[in-house]
Amino acid sequence: xxxxxxxxxxxxxxxxxxxxxxxxxxxxxxxxxxxxxxxxxxxxxxxxxxxxxxxxxxxxxxxxxxxxxxxxxxxxxxxxxxxxxxxxxxxxxxxxxxxxxxxxxxxxxxxxxxxxxxxxxxxxxxxxxxxxxxxxxxxxxxxxxxxxxxxxxxxxxxxxxxxxxxxxxxxxxxxxxxxxxxxxxxxxxxxxxxxxxxxxxxxxxxxxxxxxxxxxxxxxxxxxxxxxxxxxxxxxxxxxxxxxxxxxxxxxxxxxxxxxxxxxxxxxxxxxxxxxxxxxxxxxxxxxxxxxxxxxxxxxxxxxxxxxxxxxxxxxxxxxxxxxxxxxxxxxxxxxxxxxxxxxxxxxxxxxxxxxxxxxxxxxxxxxxxxxxxxxxxxxxxxxxxxxxxxxxxxxxxxxxxxxxxxxxxxxxxxxxxxxxxxxxxxxxxxxxxxxxxxxxxxxxxxxxxxxxxxxxxxxxxxxxxxxxxxxxxxxxxxxxxxxxxxxxxxxxxxxxxxxxxxxxxxxxxxxxxxxxxxxxxxxxxxxxxxxxxxxxxxxxxxxxxxxxxxxxxxxxxxxxxxxxxxxxxxxxxxxxxxxxxxxxxx
Numbered sequence: 001x002x003x004x005x006x007x008x009x010x011x012x013x014x015x016x017x018x019x020x021x022x023x024x025x026x027x028x029x030x031x032x033x034x035x036x037x038x039x040x041x042x043x044x045x046x047x048x049x050x051x052x053x054x055x056x057x058x059x060x061x062x063x064x065x066x067x068x069x070x071x072x073x074x075x076x077x078x079x080x081x082x083x084x085x086x087x088x089x090x091x092x093x094x095x096x097x098x099x100x101x102x103x104x105x106x107x108x109x110x111x112x113x114x115x116x117x118x119x120x121x122x123x124x125x126x127x128x129x130x131x132x133x134x135x136x137x138x139x140x141x142x143x144x145x146x147x148x149x150x151x152x153x154x155x156x157x158x159x160x161x162x163x164x165x166x167x168x169x170x171x172x173x174x175x176x177x178x179x180x181x182x183x184x185x186x187x188x189x190x191x192x193x194x195x196x197x198x199x200x201x202x203x204x205x206x207x208x209x210x211x212x213x214x215x216x217x218x219x220x221x222x223x224x225x226x227x228x229x230x231x232x233x234x235x236x237x238x239x240x241x242x243x244x245x246x247x248x249x250x251x252x253x254x255x256x257x258x259x260x261x262x263x264x265x266x267x268x269x270x271x272x273x274x275x276x277x278x279x280x281x282x283x284x285x286x287x288x289x290x291x292x293x294x295x296x297x298x299x300x301x302x303x304x305x306x307x308x309x310x311x312x313x314x315x316x317x318x319x320x321x322x323x324x325x326x327x328x329x330x331x332x333x334x335x336x337x338x339x340x341x342x343x344x345x346x347x348x349x350x351x352x353x354x355x356x357x358x359x360x361x362x363x364x365x366x367x368x369x370x371x372x373x374x375x376x377x378x379x380x381x382x383x384x385x386x387x388x389x390x391x392x393x394x395x396x397x398x399x400x401x402x403x404x405x406x407x408x409x410x411x412x413x414x415x416x417x418x419x420x421x422x423x424x425x426x427x428x429x430x431x432x433x434x435x436x437x438x439x440x441x442x443x444x445x446x447x448x449x450x451x452x453x454x455x456x457x458x459x460x461x462x463x464x465x466x467x468x469x470x471x472x473x474x475x476x477x478x479x480x481x482x483x484x485x486x487x488x489x490x491x492x493x494x495x496x497x498x499x500x501x502x503x504x505x506x507x508x509x510x511x512x513x514x515x516x517x518x519x520x521x522x523x524x525x526x527x528x529x530x531x532x533x534x535x536x537x538x539x540x541x542x543x544x545x546x547x548x549x550x551x552x553x554x555x556x557x558x559x560x561x562x563x564x565x566x567x568x569x570x571x572x573x574x575x576x577x578x579x580x581x582x583x584x585x586x587x
Contacts, residue, residue: 008054008079008227010046011173015246016078016087017043017071022099023090029110042071048362048543054079082227083245096247097123100164103486105153105453106146114139124159149454156488158203165203166248167485169514172197174248175207178226182252185222187215189257194267198321200555202484202517206241206249210263216254223252259291261306266290272326273319280314280330288314322558327525341558342537344551346570349379352423352446352477352509352538357402358384359392362543365402369409371544372416378573379417381444381538382406386424386433389450394422396438403441417573419443423477428452428459430466432473439472444580446509446538448477449490457491464492465500474583475536476501478511478518486515494523502533505583507568510560512539512553513546524560535562536569 021039028036045066046053053061053075061072074084101112101124115121118139119130130136131147158165175193183191188211192198195208213219220240224232229242229250238254255263266274266289281288285296292304293313303313311318316333320341323329332338350372355365363371365382372380384402387393394402399422406420421444424432432439432447439445447467455463467473479497480489501508508527511518519527519535527533537553539546557567564570568579 009177010049010053012177012228013053013075013078014043014047015170015173016084017046017075019246020074020084020087020090022102023087023094025109026094026099026102026112027090029113030108038068039071041066042068042075044362046075048545095122100124100159101127103157104150104159105487106149107153111141124154128154153488157485165205167203167515168197168201168517169484170246171204171207171248172514174228174244174246174250175209177228178207178250178252179209181226182209182211182219182222185213185219187213187218187222189213190260192260192264192268194264195269198268199270199324200322200521200559202520206251208267209250209252210260210267211252211254212257212260212263213254214256219252219254226250253290255291257305258301259304261308261310262288262292262304263290265307265310268321268324270325273324273330276326276330277314280316280334284314286314320558322555323561339561339563340565342554342562342564342567342570343558344554346564346567347377347537347550347554348572349377349381349417349569349576350539350541350547350550351379351381351419351421351444351475351536351569352383352511352540353380354384354423354540354542355382357394357398358542359389360385360542365405366409367544368541369406369413369416369418371547373413375547377416379419379569379576381419381421381446383421383423383444383446386422388425388427388433393425393433396434399438399441417577421445423448424467424473425450426463426467426476428455428463430463430470432467432470436472442472444475445473446475446477447473449481453481453487453490455490457493460490461493461496464490464497468497468500468504468506471584473506474580475507475509475538477509477538477540478513478516479508479523480518480520482518482520483515484517489518489520494526498527498530498533502530505532505534505586507534507536510535510537510553510557510562512537512549512551512556514549514552516540517552517556519560521556521559524557524562528561528563528566533566535567537567538569 017039021036024039025033025036045064049064078084101107102109119135121127121130131151136142136147137144175197179191179193182188190212192210194210196204197207211219216238220235223240224235228244230245231243233241233243241249241251243249278288287294287296292301293310294301303309308318317336317338319329319333353368354361355363355368357365385393387395403420406418410418421442424445424447426432426447426449482489508519537557539549541547571579
């Protein structure tokens with residue numbers, strides 16, 4: 001067997017450095033510890049670097065801004081050996097169950113260590129027991145409100161019960177690396193990532209991958225030797241399960257090429273979707289399983305090679321993977337009335353973009369504009385942070401200076417309409433940065449919640465609706481403010497928010513960052529029932545590389561059943577500008 005292999009990707013190396021930063025923060029008891037911040041900065045530098053850092057000589061690695069000598073040494077060890085000694089040591093000190101504690105609001109590195117040292121808390125279940133026994137409130141700096149906040153965070157993050165799920169931002173890179181490795185095997189014909197990850201769930205249990213091959217034994221042997229496979233859970237003739245060095249289970253199944261479509265349908269799921277497909281097959285005298293769709297009486301295989309063929313043989317329109325949840329899509333497919341879901345090729349503009357003018361931006365303004373033009377966008381909204389966001393926001397003087405820079409850049413990119421905008425901060429009372437005179441000069445305004453996430457549902461709903469009713473605000477950014485697996489979103493009365501947005505013509509942003517995917521898909525399905533409610537799908541880019549994140553925003557929109565005609569940045573430039581003018585006149 002020969003593998004057409006590839007070097008460690010920048011994303012994977014950055015993931016190791018990010019994990020190192022998190023574990024160093026635990027060891028030192030602070031996320032702001034110097035070494036932790038250094039590794040976090042290095043992770044960003046590696047992610048953003050245009051070349052494959054694993055192929056660079058030592059001198060070139062050391063020349064990359066943000067990479068110190070010690071970090072480069074660890075990177076070389078990872079590239080050469082597949083591991084980092086310090087990381088292995090820290091992993092043994094801080095197992096995944098303990099690290100999970102730090103995802104809970106109110107439990108930072110220092111608090112997690114105190115909980116372990118004082119109360120023997122090593123995982124979420126231990127913490128739940130300590131809270132129930134009212135032991136946490138007795139610790140220094142803690143109280144009854146601390147216990148309440150932790151308990152609420154555990155529930156809202158879904159860290160209860162035996163099943164633990166991995167945020168998509170962690171699972172997707174692992175799945176893509178594994179799929180790329182498998183696709184590089186000479187013995188493999190096709191590869192498909194399946195399961196909840198293909199359906200673009202926010203969190204996933206295990207990674208499911210289906211491959212087609214005539215030589216399953218050779219493929220199974222390659223899976224056991226797959227880079228990043230730390231432990232073999234089970235290995236058989238056509239299925240192997242491994243645990244990766246990030247603690248994620250990957251299940252690889254091999255089928256014959258003629259069965260690949262049926263297997264992809266079956267292992268993509270969901271369970272309810274598959275039940276409805278099987279019921280439809282049985283009613284037609286057919287049997288559907290992972291090997292194919294066959295006639296019960298004759299045993300003849302009716303369809304198996306392609307997913308499209310399986311759905312067609314069942315008398316159904318092809319159902320996109322993102323909506324295979326058993327919530328009515330099969331009935332609609334039978335009537336050929338599936339929604340016209342938005343696609344990446346429909347996007348004509350990006351309306352939430354930062355540059356180095358923002359304190360957290362990482363690419364110069366000229367490069368961000370050039371990248372937008374190179375992607376063929378017709379319009380782009382430059383939306384630096386408002387002044388109320390500490391460190392990252394722009395003063396009035398900076399706004400004026402950036403406006404002058406944009407005037408010059410417009411001359412270099414005459415085919416790209418550049419809107420000078422802002423990402424404003426929604427205060428607890430619903431107010432935003434700047435006065436009306438400043439706001440009136442912006443051509444596009446997004447407003448987002450960046451603070452005070454613990455207000456009541458009534459308070460959060462009020463603040464967002466007040467921002468929606470502000471005539472200068474064109475869209476609400478990352479509506480709930482969630483960070484998947486890290487911070488639950490604010491508690492909102494979605495029905496009231498959606499009604500207000502539809503009434504004012506204010507768009508709701510679908511944020512494309514993998515750790516946000518905000519508005520969440522279930523809320524999007526609810527929003528699609530509100531006539532007149534419109535959306536933007538924006539990247540919230542802070543670096544030129546992040547324009548590519550639009551694929552994730554679109555996937556989340558599709559999972560939420562969002563149709564093309566509801567997304568304002570699918571409009572051609574002229575139509576979009578007309579919509580914007582009409583919206584502001586209406587407000």
